[in-house]
Amino acid sequence: MTIDGRTRVIVHLAYPSAHLRTPTLFNARCVERGVNAVLVPWEIAPGDLAATWATLRTARSLAGAIVTIPHKETAATHCDRLEGVAAELGVANIVRRDADGAMTGRLYDGLGFVAGLRQHGYEPKGRRTLLLGAGGAATALAQALLEAGVSELVIANRNAARGEALAARLRRLNPDSVVATGAADATGFDLVVNGTSVGLDGDPSSPVDIATIEPGSMVSDIVMKPAMTPLLIGALTRGAQIHQGEHMLAAQVDLFIDFLISDAAAGNETRRPALRLA
Template identity: 45%
Template sequence: MKIITGETRVYGILADPIHHVQTPQRMNEHFAALGHDGVLVPLHATADTLAQVLQGLRGLRNLGGVIVTVPHKTAIVGLCDEVSDSARLIGAANVVRFEADGRLVGHMLDGEGFVGGLRANGIEPRSRTAYLAGAGGAANAIAFALVQAGVARLTIANRTRAKADDLKQRLAQLDPAAEVVVGTPDPSGHDLVVNATSLGLREGDALPLDTARLTSDQLVCEVIMQPRDTALLRAAQQRGCRIHYGAPMLAAQIALMARFLGVGDTAATALA
């Protein structure tokens, strides 16, 4: 067990709910491998107290930064003093560095992590068609990353169409030639089917898409890590689909998050 002293650098992960997070154990293993005297701990903050919590955290001199997950990735952008250009365009951040002068600097790594997780498992998104359920923080990041990766067509489906339309317009700023359409709960006709919503975190959640329309030639992907086998993935397997778990997205981000927080590569602490 790690010995924590007054010299230990502290980091947190902000979430609501908090029970499902797997980042602390992964990041602490990474810190240990680097020989870094640091510890990442879960911090349960609700949406209505996020601003108050973050303001209080500013006063902790031994806090190096926070990882941000559901449901705070969008709201955190407006609470930072500075965010990367990509995070501002995406409209969400999932890592915030606490600078020595008290400034909070945010960045978004979900999209890079998701595509990195696909590629680490031998899945190349370039030239494939992709269906994305959701238009929140993680979905925005994944949409941008998929377009940058060169998908042939991206379909965005969200319960609130206005959010999907807004995401489509921002993707046009990234690549005016990208084929992006707003879709329905029907994921048929796509090579990759991605759930980037929080549906599946809780027992009894509605399915994020019409699983009856899935076909066996599709790869169905999750961003949720706990539970590992979500209702969507179970339904996809019953339809004969290949599946891709949520864990690889986190695995691909751990070193990136640590470097942004100034651990492992000091050159990477500059705003991305």
């Protein structure tokens, strides 16, 4: 990779940032596609995000930002525009800085997650699904799973009120779908999805009692470091199938590049319907 005065810069906003895998995949793909851009990790504490955002608006070499835990919901509030499902859910994981400094956000986590499942031979349609978590990433996964046609979605979150608030929002958006809240118990579920950071980077915890995982079920974890989390290791001991976090990311990389670089170069003509924020 050659970095010069025309290189478009993307920052990866996270806290912490040591576990990030996205820069490696993103930068390698830019080289493959001949795109003069580079992604660098920025470890930004939640209390510093607003000040950082003001700086991003003035950086003319900046193409945008990729956003991960714990900033996805807060980042959406800083955007001038939210497009597609990001506008419906108030969550963004990719933000483009337009030439005038305006920030446009989208959400690709859910799309990438479902695409990753299907690319690896698993169809979520018709599956009774347990989703662990109700934060920004889990919100994106929830909507995508409902759009993919899961038969029932049960949300288990340590903060029960937050879980119910997400369930209520999803019911409004998907009136024909079955959405409920429940315990972190995998009994009777075809698909179990960890949408939290539990198990990240040495954390020995599992977001669900391993003993409740059904043999033959599919267990997926969005955590990417380590590749084999305590949840996935435990799922294998129960005779379940597993799906690793990197697959969700890999399915999004080209979408990120297209939105940040190609769409901007084309004058943003490919924008989806957007919500103008107050």
